[in-house]
Amino acid sequence: MSPQKPAASTAAKETQLIARAQRGDEEAFAALFEAHKRRVYSLCLRMLGNPTEAEDLTQEAFLQLFRKIATFRGESAFSTWLHRLSVNVVLMHLRKKGLNQISLDETENSQGEPIKRDYGDDDRRLVGSIDRIGLKRAIAELPPGYRTVFILHDVEGYEHNEIAEIMDCSIGNSKSQLHKARLKLREWFQQHQGEGGMRSPAHAARDAKED
């Protein structure tokens, strides 16, 4: 079977669902929600770090989308549209909270001390592989500007030009924030070695086998 077939059939099914939702079909709304809820909720949860707020914003993103669904003409993929809308809902929420967490030009100077590295024996490699729970904790503790760029790029797969457009900053700025975010995460793991943030090589090998 051609590998394109399942993707094409999924896309066709989604197009049908969108057409039915545009007519106000409850079942179609439910199916669209079911298909995309995990990605939207996970994005909100990672960017906010708070399950209650993440649920509120998931609800808000889907409501905004369903209210506008009659205007969807299929110029871009439905999931791209929904995802971009969800990112905007979260960024708007952060702006409203007054945390100014989304201005990267400001965060250049407001994310704490620059990350310095010792050249030599003190800069040891992390032992084992990175545990998912540890990574979630580490991301939650990142300064907000770093966190946003890291999630958008490394977790959600956005390109720097897209992030620059979403965040209204330069591409260079997005790249620089991402690099600093990764360095901060490494620093976090170095400080939390042995606290459960890392998996031992034996654990990692066992998990890889199970996968």
Next chain:
Amino acid sequence: MGEERRDQRDIWGCQEFELKLAAYLEGEASTGVSKHAEQCASCGSLLGDLQMIEAAAKDLPLESPSPRVWSNIRSTLAEEGIIREQKSFWQRWIPSVSLIPRSAPAAALAFAVMLAVIMLFKGDIQRIGIQKPATTPVVATAAPNDLSLVQLNLVRTVKAMEENYKAREATLDPSAKQVYQAGLTSLDNSIQECLDSLQKQPHNMLVREYLMEAYAQKAEVLASALEYGGR
């Protein structure tokens, strides 16, 4: 003297490596970076760790929101008239029963089964009669005042639906009304138990989750009763 000069050159190499590292990780070809990483343990560690972090980020699992998010979206869409073609009575019941999470009150499942039996054998049950439930559902005490927006919306929706149901319950078929009341009473009891527990342990998240599940299921039962009553 010679050793000092070599140290300076090595440190310069590390600084150059750091300057080019971000671009290298973005996919820009640089033999200098990879060569230096092979020769310098410290920079090799840094490169390896950052690549490991990048790979781990792509592997983060997705998480699911609780069922009340859809419950609230659905009721808002219905209120705003965006949902125009509603599911039939059975279409609405069957998927929602299959979606009931493990922690849901068993009473709601029992209610769904009982309702199905009633609908199939309405005449026989009317003749035989079933145990009469309390005529007025248990009135639950006030919900906790620190609920999220989503949770508050759900509680408000349930209250509004309940008022609507009370206004229409006289028009319901007596046997269906008995079943709906039995289901609602059972869910109200579950809600009351949760509220009592929360008074003792306000921060017990499991009880809180259980409470919201009970509210979500009450909303389903009320929606089904209102739809049935509207026929």
